[in-house]
Each structure stands twice: as C-alpha cells, then as structure tokens.
Amino acid sequence: MAKSSISIGSAANDGTGDTLRSAGTKINSNFSELYNAFGDGSSLAAGISATGSTITLTSPVLNTPTIGVSLNDTNGNEFVKFTSTSSAINELTIANGASNDGPSLSATGTASNLNLTLTSKGTGSVEISKAAFSSITMTADGAVNATKTLIIGNKGSALAVSLADGTTTGEYKIFINRGVGNMVVTPSNFAQGTSFTLAQNDGCTCIWGGTGTNWFLVGNQGEVTITT
16 A cells, blocks of 8 residues: 555644544554565564664565665675666676576677676686586588587588687687598688698687787697698
C-alpha cells in the first residue's frame, strides 16, 4: 500500500486535522507494511537491524541497485571500487555455472567486438593459477577461426590454413598439427615470409604485432618450415 500521511490541519488546533484515533491507525498501517516487507509481520527478520546509521540486510534481492563508489566490508574497507564512465554502453557480465561448468566473466554490451582488460598496478603482474586457451580443430582446408587461440590441425592429408590479420596488439595464435599431412599456414601478413609449415606433432606460436604490421613467429617446437 502507499504511505499513509497524518493530516495535521492548516493551523494548530483548528479542528481540521486527523483525530488521534485516525492518526494512530495510519501509524500502525505504515509500520505493519514495513514489518511485513522486512520480517514476518510482527518481528523484523534476523538479518535486519537499525542501530545508529547502519542497516544490515541478509539475502536481499537487488535487481538494479545504483552503487556510487565501492562495496565495503564490515570494517568499512573497500572490497570493490567502481569508476563510472559517461554514456557507457558496455559492461561486465558475471554468470555462475551448473554441474562441471565453471563461472564466467564476459565483456558484454552494445559494441560488436570488445576487449576485456585486466590491469595490475605498477610493476605488479596479473597472476593466473592455471591457464587454458580456447581451441578449435580443423579437419579441412579453410580460414582460422578469429575467436579461438589454439588451432589444432587434424587432417589425413595436407592441410591448408589461412590466417587473417589480428585485431589486438599482442594477440596470440598457437598452432599444433596432429594430422598425418603437413599443415601449411599462410598469414595475410607474415614478418618472416609468406607461410610456414608444420609436420605432424609439431607446434608453434604467432603474435600479432599491431595494426598495419604482421604476424611474428616467436616460438616453435619441432620441425617448422618457413617459406619466404
């Protein structure tokens, strides 16, 4: 229900305000609504208190809260800080996982292609307990998937693979060849030549050098042949 306001009249003792009984009824109605919303109708829920200026809620449902600066712990220390960007259209989406699926942190929003940036402070590093790359297996000739990092060749004969330019400086592409036939990778722009070939059970790593530049072959294991 809507808040019931007590009429106090136009002037003191002018006889136009609510009677004491009517005012008491409105007060009781207002408190009943609060106790029903935050308790069982007669008592507040165990996780709710109003001591001083602090109100603590246990298991509240918050659909679209507005957070000004930070989320703090019980000592008032910051857990997470927030920086607002004017006219922002992109954001983070956090999802939990069922069964054996882990939770995910995704860049989402109106823009079609978004980087997700993790930045350490000063000379600190972003430390990862264990890393794995997104992958795809290619069993037929074709273009490398632009959204995958680990490219696995697995064809019974020669495999021809084309590699488009990267989109972000420092972007990785890792190639391994499980197939019997050689895996020939031809980047659109390749610093060391025109293509490189991986024999069966060989692998290599390429890094994109930035806009208007090339893919660089920076590491390999086994027999990788470069064609200039």
